Amino acid sequence: MKRNVEPEERVLTLSGKEAFVLELLLAKPAAEMYGLELVRESGERLKRGTIYVTLGRMEDKGYVESREEEKRPDASGLPRRLYRATGYGQRSFQAWQMARDAGRLRLAEVGGGL
Amino acid sequence: LKRLAVVMFQGVAITIGVTAVMGLFGIATILIAIPLLIIGFFMGMREVLKQQGGIVRPPGHRLLSVIEFFCPRTAYQAIVVQSAADMRQEYYEALAAGRKFKAFWVRVRGTYALLKALGLSQFLRIAAEIFYRSRSRT
Numbered sequence: 001m002k003r004n005v006e007p008e009e010r011v012l013t014l015s016g017k018e019a020f021v022l023e024l025l026l027a028k029p030a031a032e033m034y035g036l037e038l039v040r041e042s043g044e045r046l047k048r049g050t051i052y053v054t055l056g057r058m059e060d061k062g063y064v065e066s067r068e069e070e071k072r073p074d075a076s077g078l079p080r081r082l083y084r085a086t087g088y089g090q091r092s093f094q095a096w097q098m099a100r101d102a103g104r105l106r107l108a109e110v111g112g113g114l
Numbered sequence: 115l116k117r118l119a120v121v122m123f124q125g126v127a128i129t130i131g132v133t134a135v136m137g138l139f140g141i142a143t144i145l146i147a148i149p150l151l152i153i154g155f156f157m158g159m160r161e162v163l164k165q166q167g168g169i170v171r172p173p174g175h176r177l178l179s180v181i182e183f184f185c186p187r188t189a190y191q192a193i194v195v196q197s198a199a200d201m202r203q204e205y206y207e208a209l210a211a212g213r214k215f216k217a218f219w220v221r222v223r224g225t226y227a228l229l230k231a232l233g234l235s236q237f238l239r240i241a242a243e244i245f246y247r248s249r250s251r252t
Contacts, residue, residue, distance in 0.1 A: 036200040048200060048223070049230035052193040078199040081192065 014096045018058055020045065022093040025064065025085040032082035034069075055083055063089035126150070173205050173221045174198045177228060197228050 014022075024041050025033060033041070035051040046054075058064045069080040085093070128150065160170070181194050201224025208217035 034200075035196055036203060039200075047227075048197065049227040052196045056192050077202065078195050080199055081196055 013061070014063070014092055017046070017054055018061075018063065019093060019096050021054060021058065022063060022085055022089050025083065026090060026093060032067075032084045034080050034082055038083075058089070059083075062086060063092060172202050174201055174224060174228065177225060181228070194228060197224070200224070201227065 020042065021038060024038055027041075035055065036048070038055075039046045039048055039051055055064060055066070059066055063086060064083045065086050066081045066083045069082050071077075071079065178194065178198055182190055185194060201220060204220045205217050205224070208214075208220055
């Protein structure tokens, strides 16, 4: 599923929802989370029906990586996929935050001048 | 069998009650009673199995089998299976807390989330729109 994107080909295309997912994942850097945990942590801002599509797209872009959960031998049920932010995802989120803050500052300056 | 008979009897009693209220006796009673009896039979069987501790399929079992047939494997593993795992986790959490209505709601919502994840909700939306438009014309 994961599509390899060369570093020089990468363009920062981080949507608001993707940035929010990264924010949640980076809040607990060592932890890995699955979709339902992210939905719960978001206070239902993320939707159950779209979270895995978003995570899949983010994995394609290289912002997150995933692995299948190790199951106990006696455990049954469907295999879960755990997600965590990559270094590239972390840097992208920081860049996105800086751009957002700079935009807000600029807006405040324009607003103050009016 | 006793439980089964009770559920089927309830189905018939409800049918007679409903048709009496609607003023529809005769063939209408039979037409409504037959599907209710069939549903009552399966519900009763399910109750009996639950009481005996029999094996009950988890929510989304049939839907997953259908989706697996025509969905690409990668999308199935990454989206469908994960959505179903979430639904089951919430469903069993609600059941463990003794909240049967919540469990039922999780099941309905989870099924919708599965369909939505696959974009099938668009087909449902279009079908509903066609239905409403055809009704508004008449």
